[in-house]
Amino acid sequence: GVLHEDLRLLLDTALPPKRKKVVLGVGDAKMGAAVLEELGVQCQTGGVVAELMRGIRLHFPALVRGLTAQSAAKAQLGLGHSYSRAKVKFNVNRVDNMIIQSISLLDQLDKDINTFSMRVRSWYGYHFPELIKIVPENSMYCRVAKFIGNRRELSEESLEGLEEIVMDSAKAQAILEASRSSMGMDISPLDLINIESFSRRVISLSDYRKGLQEYLRSKMSQVAPSLSALIGEVVGARLISHAGSLTNLAKYPASTVQILGAEKALFRALKTRGNTPKYGLIFHSTFIGRAAAKNKGRISRYLANKCTIASRIDCFSEVPTSVFGDKLREQVEERLAFYETGEPPRKNLEVMKEAVVE
Numbered sequence: 125g126v127l128h129e130d131l132r133l134l135l136d137t138a139l140p141p142k143r144k145k146v147v148l149g150v151g152d153a154k155m156g157a158a159v160l161e162e163l164g165v166q167c168q169t170g171g172v173v174a175e176l177m178r179g180i181r182l183h184f185p186a187l188v189r190g191l192t193a194q195s196a197a198k199a200q201l202g203l204g205h206s207y208s209r210a211k212v213k214f215n216v217n218r219v220d221n222m223i224i225q226s227i228s229l230l231d232q233l234d235k236d237i238n239t240f241s242m243r244v245r246s247w248y249g250y251h252f253p254e255l256i257k258i259v260p261e262n263s264m265y266c267r268v269a270k271f272i273g274n275r276r277e278l279s280e281e282s283l284e285g286l287e288e289i290v291m292d293s294a295k296a297q298a299i300l301e302a303s304r305s306s307m308g309m310d311i312s313p314l315d316l317i318n319i320e321s322f323s324r325r326v327i328s329l330s331d332y333r334k335g336l337q338e339y340l341r342s343k344m345s346q347v348a349p350s351l352s353a354l355i356g357e358v359v360g361a362r363l364i365s366h367a368g369s370l371t372n373l374a375k376y377p378a379s380t381v382q383i384l385g386a387e388k389a390l391f392r393a394l395k396t397r398g399n400t401p402k403y404g405l406i407f408h409s410t411f412i413g414r415a416a417a418k419n420k421g422r423i424s425r426y427l428a429n430k431c432t433i434a435s436r437i438d439c440f441s442e443v444p445t446s447v448f449g450d451k452l453r454e455q456v457e458e459r460l461a462f463y464e465t466g467e468p469p470r471k472n473l474e475v476m477k478e479a480v481v482e
Contacts, residue, residue: 220348223344224369226340226343233336237330252269257267269320272303274371283296283301284475340357345357348360348361349444350446353453354431354434354449363405363469374432376432377432382406415460419463447479447482451476451478452475
């Protein structure tokens with residue numbers, strides 16, 4: 125709405141002193157409104173003005189001395205590039221592309237680690253089948269398999285190292301006893317080297333996954349702090365990734381956010397005229413898991429409303445803050461309590477006033 129200083133100077137110089145009856149032709153209605161507000165000069169847009177502007181653009185090299193069509197084309201290309209660059213570099217700390225890539229990689233890593241761990245289990249299970257029942261957790265199993273190696277070499281001296289890995293003295297003792305009376309086959313040193321090498325790779329992938337989750341947490345606290353505080357970093361990142369960007373998510377109505385991720389079920393329900401899905405990606409939130417079966421649909425609708433508010437605050441606020449997210453989370457908690465006990469929750473207006481003050 126504020127007229128640029130260069131444009132103001134140009135108009136002051138070009139316009140005659142008595143400019144009450146002057147009508148300017150401008151290509152953009154917004155610019156016309158700004159000129160009228162700042163200088164009090166009536167502006168006209170559309171119709172003849174649009175044709176004049178088109179003619180000026182077409183014959184611009186002929187009207188300006190020393191400007192060729194080639195240099196004008198270069199200038200237009202340069203302007204386009206700088207505009208695109210400015211769009212990309214809008215704010216380096218609040219770019220949501222990295223979140224989309226991180227959550228996709230995290231999901232892929234989960235699948236891969238699970239597949240590789242099952243391979244280690246079946247491979248090492250020939251030698252020490254009893255270990256699977258004692259250590260069911262994937263990452264820990266790989267660490268124990270790498271540490272033990274040949275079960276025949278496991279002794280009382282190794283007990284302390286085992287305790288550090290499984291973090292349970294009783295479990296470590298059970299592994300030691302099982303190794304002495306195991307039904308597993310003997311294994312050659314070459315096979316053992318391969319199993320240990322593969323286990324090491326799976327462990328390193330698992331460690332990298334932890335680091336990536338921390339990175340995702342820090343990025344979400346910069347880009348979408350309110351959404352993270354409300355629904356958690358992973359579910360929030362999945363919503364952003366599924367929508368395509370935080371801006372797209374902020375533009376969605378709450379009804380769309382509620383079933384985001386359940387499109388297949390929605391279209392199947394519309395086709396067969398069955399019941400439409402109550403929730404999509406937000407089902408992974410802890411709130412829906414805590415609600416009673418009859419209230420799951422109600423709490424998912426309420427949570428989707430709050431997610432929409434949080435994403436809009438994150439997308440359009442100048443300074444990222446998690447205060448609104450914390451307050452919205454409190455509201456969802458109150459709504460859960462209302463379904464169980466009947467205690468009336470606070471009004472949205474009161475909560476938002478508190479958040480603004482904070």
